[in-house]
Amino acid sequence: MSARKPVECGVPDAVPYMHPLLTKNYGNWKWHERPRPGVLHHVAKNGDEVWTVRAGTQRQLDVGSVRKLCDIGDRFADGFIRFTVRSNVEYMVAKESQVAPLCKALTDAGFPVGGTGNSISMISHTQGWLHCDIPATDASGVVKALMDELHEEFVNERLPNKLRISSSCCEINCGGQADIAINMQHTKPPRINHDLVGNVCERPTVIARCPVAAIRPAMVNGKPSLEVDERKCMCCGACFAPCPPMMINDPEHSKIAIWVGGKHSNARSKPAFHKLAVANIPNNPPRWPEVAEIVKRIIHAYKDDAHDWERLGEWIDRIGWPRFFEATDLTFTKYHVDNWRGARASLNASSHVRF
Amino acid sequence: MSARKPVECGVPDAVPYMHPLLTKNYGNWKWHERPRPGVLHHVAKNGDEVWTVRAGTQRQLDVGSVRKLCDIGDRFADGFIRFTVRSNVEYMVAKESQVAPLCKALTDAGFPVGGTGNSISMISHTQGWLHCDIPATDASGVVKALMDELHEEFVNERLPNKLRISSSCCEINCGGQADIAINMQHTKPPRINHDLVGNVCERPTVIARCPVAAIRPAMVNGKPSLEVDERKCMCCGACFAPCPPMMINDPEHSKIAIWVGGKHSNARSKPAFHKLAVANIPNNPPRWPEVAEIVKRIIHAYKDDAHDWERLGEWIDRIGWPRFFEATDLTFTKYHVDNWRGARASLNASSHVRF
Amino acid sequence: MTDTKKKMPATPLLDKLETGPWPSFVTGLKRLANDEAKPYAPMMKDLLGQLEHSYETRKGYWKGGTVGVLGYGGGVIPRFSEVAEQFPASAEFHTLRIMPTAGMHYTTDVLRKMCDIWEEFGSGLIALHGQSGDIMFQGCTTANVQPAFDAFNELGFDMGGAGPALRTSMSCIGHARCEHSCYDEQRVHRMIINEFLDELHRPAMPYKFKFKFSGCANDCTNAVQRSDMAVIGTWRDDMKVDQAEVKAFVAKKGRSYVIDNVITRCPTHCLSLGDDDTLKVDNRNCVRCMHCINVMTKALEPGDERGVTLLLGGKRTLKVGDLLGTVIAPFLPLNTDEDYEYLTDLSRRTMDFFAENALEHERTGEMIERIGLINLLEGIGLPLDPNMVSHPRTNPYVRMDGWDEEVATQKALKNGGKS
Amino acid sequence: MTDTKKKMPATPLLDKLETGPWPSFVTGLKRLANDEAKPYAPMMKDLLGQLEHSYETRKGYWKGGTVGVLGYGGGVIPRFSEVAEQFPASAEFHTLRIMPTAGMHYTTDVLRKMCDIWEEFGSGLIALHGQSGDIMFQGCTTANVQPAFDAFNELGFDMGGAGPALRTSMSCIGHARCEHSCYDEQRVHRMIINEFLDELHRPAMPYKFKFKFSGCANDCTNAVQRSDMAVIGTWRDDMKVDQAEVKAFVAKKGRSYVIDNVITRCPTHCLSLGDDDTLKVDNRNCVRCMHCINVMTKALEPGDERGVTLLLGGKRTLKVGDLLGTVIAPFLPLNTDEDYEYLTDLSRRTMDFFAENALEHERTGEMIERIGLINLLEGIGLPLDPNMVSHPRTNPYVRMDGWDEEVATQKALKNGGKS
């Protein structure tokens, strides 16, 4: 093995890698418009113009696909490429005339053009069974299956506003908050492999990791192990990462929950957390049809009723939760009523009621 | 002493005590208007009309004053009287022509006519030194002194909306939430009279009463007593009621704090708690001038800038807290930042900032 | 008797509260103290003395104790002076809490009778009214408490609440003189309180329990913030709009006034003003806040299908910080006798649940925080409704393995469940 | 070698993910697995096998471990298969996290070079990009981790963050292609991260610490929710309004569109449309939310006095539930080099304070909850500002005997204090 010391160079300077038009007009853009879905037209203060074409990718790319994207970049975009924070690819071109052929090339190569403006963009993607050590479901598969279903909303701009989706393969939620979040939700306490705990786990660390202090040290058939107070445990899975023998993942009881109304932007309303819409959806590979069905139901209700610029959560704030559950034909249950810290803040402390 | 058993009659039927016009049109009123400050004009569905004249009282009434009110009731209002939830007296009359003479009689008798609509009504009143066992200040005196200062706003309707004031002589806050609340705020932990604790106090009860578990049992010079962890104690005084030897009241260190933006009605915005505006105001009988000065400053800022129908708290919500502190020339301090349970909910979790 | 020779104390500080336009309680106290003919004159002289002493020293000098009347466990607030040596005549200065009529209506006749009784047995000082809604007859010797109460009781009035018990209630004037009123506050107020007089007169709860009755969302009794059980009038059908009156209002005030003060002030933006000056209301989105009706009192009115919204848990500062009530029943109709009975039963169930489950000195609001809204609803048998939350949970920290059964239950309740 | 003879596993379930309009990662994996000429073909065959196995059994089969490169303590995510007997070739499948340029810009040339390197040492599978902003080279044997990294490093790229350390950051495209951008995201992103490479490469903190850089309140990097330190562009002076463009916009879209989509959507109602179709802005009340500018991108623009708002404490679900960042600096200018230095120093102070005061596995947001915002501000030397709260405290439960000194301090700071 080489004894080479790393060159601690950090984040590289972007200039050598940026499209010359972006470098030239860096910090001097004036306005933009969206001539068609997937295309942005930015105009600089000096009148320079740049057209951006955005296309979806599978994120988990094989070198073949990356090279395909490079070929397209060489042919149409002066050899420059960028990726968005949602794993879409973007090409910048100097002439409007290059837009159409570029779009065609991408579409032909199987990369759908879209994701801009009031559309559904790529789902924020995590690792799942492909690589993570704690997932109860897959990530790439869920994303692929759902994006197939939502493709029409990616290539069109016909929603009231942006709609962002995330999916997370455990309750940790690496996928993050979103207008619609599809997250793993465990429903049974971990089964403990007592033979392994002693050797594999830092017991004090595991005990400290439990949000509700449900874990106690215990001796099980002579070996030092752990035990879980099942009345306290709310099945979050936090103990599993530091202690794999606390088997939280279950093919049957690890379910999927869908959350709605998360928002990051500060536009109009403040950033908001997503709220529980429905849970206990089966974790059903390879295509998770039950998830897709509900997600589409929510999207349609939003599409039909929301005002322009209203994000999903802002729409619900206006019409109220009772009507959200009606419009989506979902059921409000006792599980929707928060009982975690500060829960009271989510109760209706007024006589404001909708009938 | 008589061995008479009580007649457990409960709340009496109001009908025999209600003005006949109110009885006749009970549940059948159509609309109302306010012809002048202190006067309400209600019209029934059948066209019946009743004029109500409202006047301020000292609440703590001597029989002489009560009889004076009765005389006026007999002369002008068919012998009927009612009191509002804010201790104002109300007379109902059948003819508009009776309104002016009634108002004159009340004013001549020293009962200011007003308190209706967008005015400042009577301050919600507590007991203080006159009767309560735990007050650090007076109630009747604070109310009298302030109402003298605010009299003009009681007899006129020239504020953006109602302005309700409460005052409370300890942190328990019997006076309740209000647009402006004037409450006792202790600033030093209780001094303990160790000789008495043993006999006077249920020690476990007292210990349980402390919100921050700052009280421990202790033996002090041989006697069972209590001790307070001064780093934990936030001087709320909750221990004083169950254990008077825990002397929280202090002529110097029991100060007054002013809170703003409380609201009970559900009109427009939901009911809201009042928020800290300023503290450490001296408890300065007999007229508490420092309190009056600040209260008037707040009222004027509100009067100058608020829109019609905006309650004090709604006005601040619109202009933002930074501007409230500017407009009232009060200082935002570290004490304004909540650190009690659920404090995080009061932090600004967005990039929404006013400059 | 020698007492009559008693001198007026010097009250330089209190004297400063006799000037100014607002009626002065000090002047009133002095009037009583100077009523030499009356038995309370000496007591009131010493009371003024002690109060002046409090003003000088900035400290209170009353302590509690136990004083009551035959057959009741509460209702008297006993006060014994800590400075009785200096002010012997006011050594005992108890308060009797007496419940007025719902709406605080009086004839001058009954008020005069009360004055007479209080002159005979008490101090002549009456507070109209206490923040909970009692008439407070303030200043009574231990010996006179019973005869004073007997007299009030004979007059048709009963003792109010104190201690860990059901408390005296308040209702807004409502039906008696207010067009906004959505239910018969007096009837419900009397129905509930008079049904539970035992809970009120004989303290046996973990802590106090208060009802307040407001006929609409304006909540003129501060029910949501200041009572355990807030009963707020509301309506379930469409608001009534008199378009002619709307037009008249617009004509009188001008369009921009209406837009700035009505249309844009609706919390759920469900109002729009047509070009023809008519008002459109998105009633499904109206949260019955009352604002537009308040502004256009002649043109707008609550609908016909009226009832109440119940909130539980309002209270002040001890010991978790102030709490607001939260919705436990979005709508209960109040038409038939059964409807009224249901409300009474529900109140009983709620107080029983409180009595059995609250910790000592814990209010309903604190209990909800501790056990969670769901356990409360199940405990008192109320159906769940999304109107009970501002929004559903934002965290996954709950065990959901009962999901399917729960969904089935809720669906069943929806098709046929009461409320 | 025998591996080339290795057969493709049967993947009936995964095959179902090859249909449909969205690009298929499965097809990509198969392409790599079929690349018989390439060293990674066998590894990818077994990877497909294990993944199919996961789809059948609905379980994951990776476990962690410790793998790294010389000189660094983190940046590699080690994965060892728990079913290596069945799938030996993918027994080791580590990920290298490599930091891209700020804004994720590439030349096709550098991307191709990366592909070449990853063909030689890795699996040929690249994730562009991870949610924190790394290029993830996924699928590497323990033996190849070092040479692979060396090659990327030679190419001018460095390792990203992992473990309890400063993490790889993200900045929006901002200055490079966005008219809303209020500061030079790339400069600040590189300035901060490259200043603290030791904290990034050598995990020594209580837990992870993330920065995210967004040029305006639209927050295209999700900074407020997803980073400990969110750096959000904003402006302090008046918004720029091109009234001619406003008129043009109104002419094009119509007044009611403008009223419904701009005027009435301002969170603080500080916009009004004049009868002459000009726009009035109450700039003191504008909270810089960006909405109106987003809608009228040609007519409206942030002001000239630009800088950043800092929020601290955003994170996801472990273990208290999700937390949003909260304001710790309403405005820091970014004009002079001193301004940039101040931001760097402040970042250092903040990370030092975190390192010293956070409990093990506690994020900044949880630390703020535990110690209170005030202690944090004092600890890192930031002045207090009312913009840090939505509203002041609603409870009296605080000891205030330092009031006068505190007022004096705050007044002093106001007249001359930095912020």
Ligand code: SRM
């Ligand atoms: C390219 C990208 C930044 C980057 O460095 O990669 C980007 C670029 C732009 N964003 Fe963004 N946003 C990007 C991620 C985001 C995110 C983060 C995310 O998607 O996870 C958000 C926060 C979403 C949320 O709140 O949950 C985001 C919230 C916005 C908003 C606010 C929308 C709103 O009303 O709430 C705007 C304003 C607008 O749409 O006009 C905006 C506006 C824009 C503009 C129009 C800015 C400009 O003038 O150039 C850019 C084109 C947007 C478009 O697609 O039409 N961008 N934007 C990101 C593209 C992601 C993608 O491929 O889909």
Ligand code: SRM
């Ligand atoms: C008489 C009284 C009820 C009673 O049974 O005693 C009463 C009577 C009326 N209230 Fe009230 N309110 C009364 C206490 C309250 C309270 C409680 C309090 O003062 O502590 C509130 C809640 C205040 C708060 O939110 O903190 C209250 C909030 C309202 C509102 C809502 C105002 C708002 O916009 O927030 C209205 C609506 C309005 O003003 O048009 C209202 C409206 C009314 C109307 C106009 C109802 C009607 O049509 O008759 C009555 C005349 C009001 C006036 O003074 O102009 N009343 N009203 C109370 C008079 C108290 C006093 O002497 O000042």
Ligand code: SRM
């Ligand atoms: C007399 C009165 C103030 C007044 O002058 O009007 C009053 C006076 C006292 N209140 Fe109160 N409260 C009075 C209405 C209230 C209200 C207002 C209301 O009922 O709408 C509240 C707020 C609402 C609530 O219930 O929280 C109120 C919240 C308290 C509390 C705090 C309860 C809590 O859970 O936070 C206490 C402390 C306690 O009960 O231990 C308290 C305790 C007391 C005590 C008994 C002090 C004590 O613990 O010894 C005071 C006796 C004073 C005396 O000598 O008479 N008082 N108290 C009010 C009752 C008169 C009446 O019967 O009509």
Ligand code: SRM
């Ligand atoms: C790879 C990635 C998902 C992806 O496919 O994109 C990821 C994957 C993991 N995350 Fe994450 N997180 C990733 C971005 C995030 C984000 C999003 C972000 O950074 O903007 C978050 C939410 C923001 C935040 O920091 O809270 C996130 C919140 C977590 C947490 C919860 C932290 C918390 O305080 O709540 C954990 C648990 C932990 O750290 O113990 C975690 C832990 C993990 C671990 C290390 C699981 C574990 O503890 O072993 C995962 C390793 C998977 C693997 O095998 O590579 N990951 N994780 C993302 C990093 C790629 C990259 O470097 O670019």
Ligand code: SF4
């Ligand atoms: S969400 Fe959970 S399972 Fe998925 S990548 Fe993140 S940590 Fe792993």
Ligand code: SF4
């Ligand atoms: S699953 Fe969560 S709640 Fe249950 S024991 Fe593990 S850490 Fe604790």
Ligand code: SF4
């Ligand atoms: S506020 Fe405090 S001091 Fe005043 S009456 Fe109520 S309990 Fe007594």
Ligand code: SF4
């Ligand atoms: S004053 Fe309050 S905090 Fe201090 S010891 Fe007494 S009860 Fe506890």
Ligand code: SF4
């Ligand atoms: S609460 Fe409503 S009904 Fe009752 S008096 Fe007030 S406005 Fe009228």
Ligand code: SF4
């Ligand atoms: S009552 Fe309130 S919510 Fe309903 S329409 Fe009127 S203003 Fe809007």
Ligand code: SF4
């Ligand atoms: S965050 Fe603001 S500046 Fe950055 S890309 Fe998004 S819109 Fe542009």
Ligand code: SF4
């Ligand atoms: S930026 Fe936001 S807050 Fe400021 S004026 Fe525009 S919409 Fe209003």
